[in-house]
Amino acid sequence: MLVPFLIMLREGIEAALIVGIVASYLKQTGRGEWMPAVWVGILLAIALSLFVGAGLQMVSAEFPQKAQEFFEAIVGLVAVIVLSSMVFWMRKAARSIKSELHHSIDSAFSHSTGQAPALIAMVFFAVAREGLESVFFLLAIFQQSTNSDAPLGALLGILVSIVVGYGIYMGGIRLNLRRFFFWTGLFILVVAAGILAGTLRHFHEAGVWNSLQTIVIDLSGILPVSSPLGTLLSGMFGYQDMPTLGEIIVYVAFLSISIFMFLRPAGSRTTAAQPSH
Template sequence: MFFVPFLIMLREGLEAALIVVLIASYLKKTGQQQWMKAVWLGVFSAAIACFGLGLFIEHTTGEFPQQQQELFEGIVAVVAVVMLTYMMFWMQNASKHIGKDIQTALDGAIGQQNGQAKALVFMVFLAVAREGLESVFFLIAAFSQDVGVMAPLGAVTGVVTAVIVGFVLYFGGIRLPLAAFFRWTAVFILFVAAGLAAGAIRAFHEAGLWNEYQDIAYHFGTIISTHSLFGTVLQGLLGYQEAPTDSEVFVYCLYLIPALVAFSVRALATKRVYPSHQ
């Protein structure tokens, strides 16, 4: 399970990197580069806070009895689904005017009579921490389903790649097709979130909270086994299970179908409002 954490962290990292690049570029253009120390302080403070939160949650869950650990993993999966969904639709809505919003917030923070540095640090901290918190809950949910080294390796590789792309964008002035990247990864991540939702209902069953509709909906083990390479890839990418229960299939579809419809409707509305950007 390398690709899913890699892509999630690449996307999350790129969102955070784009915010920092926009702030840094604005400060550079307006001759206010003395505030860059405050920007970096906000970035590193958010990264340390998110990393510390992740370590704390990971450490404490290992001390739970099995049933409580399953309950916790189910709750974390639900939180990850909510945050991933929010991330998708927020980015879809904010992508057309995020630059202007950041410039307005920067003017407000720097324009204060007192505490300009504190205001700027806090603003950057919140912007980066929002992306980091989404990543923390997703990674905890993902790591609970995969105990190998590939998932952490994919996450670290995604973050490193996002940082490199951020530096290239800032110092090289290169324009990448980010709109297409975010659009297609958004659709993919909705499938990932659907798989997490199904995994949450499975965890709640193992915790003893949900025992309805536990009949096997279908068994595709002889066609695509999760022990095969292709089945493992499908399991990691789309939450595929070779023998899911009725409740898992229902929750998967209950989330995915409305989410895809809502995303498509909003995408079409955006095309009508911003035809020149497509």
């Protein structure tokens, strides 16, 4: 429950910040009457996300066992890629997202016709990105969850993010967004490592991956995954009571590389990207 809550809280606050920036800029520039177009873009993005999520869930239910394992592995892989790219993108774009949105709004109004469709499209793509990220993450989490707490946690995360986002927009809530996105970013990378290890397990059960299947340690007698604590650790960090060598390698390698890249100072990343003379 905690994992989907925190992820949806973060995703929801990101979406709320985007909408808040757009709404504030429209109001500041005397374009407040265009807010209905913003809401149309938001509703279309939500509808697309729900449609994609429901469609994928319905399609997967018709698969035979091995095909379903393969599908779940693909969903997990996509979720890891999306979550990781979202974390790094947000860290990089946090400082410039406001100016970029302002520029996009000005571009939408730069033409004498088609302003409403342009504004709707801009908001739609900005919010749909957050929605589709959430869809793949939630599918991966729901597939690994053994109880019904995950959907409830996701719903609570969305509701709290709406309240926090509105409070930020109105000025009643002050949140250190830089610190918030930093710590939730680290948490997401840990979650993604667990999903990636689970993805390897699904590939094995689908008959696609059969290497490195030696069980490294058997903790089923000490902390079984079916126990309350084991279920909690499994949902949060992808814990398994009998992890294989491949799962441990994937987990440790991904976590080490991603956290190293995440914690690198911005100056080091910029310097590394510049060619030497």
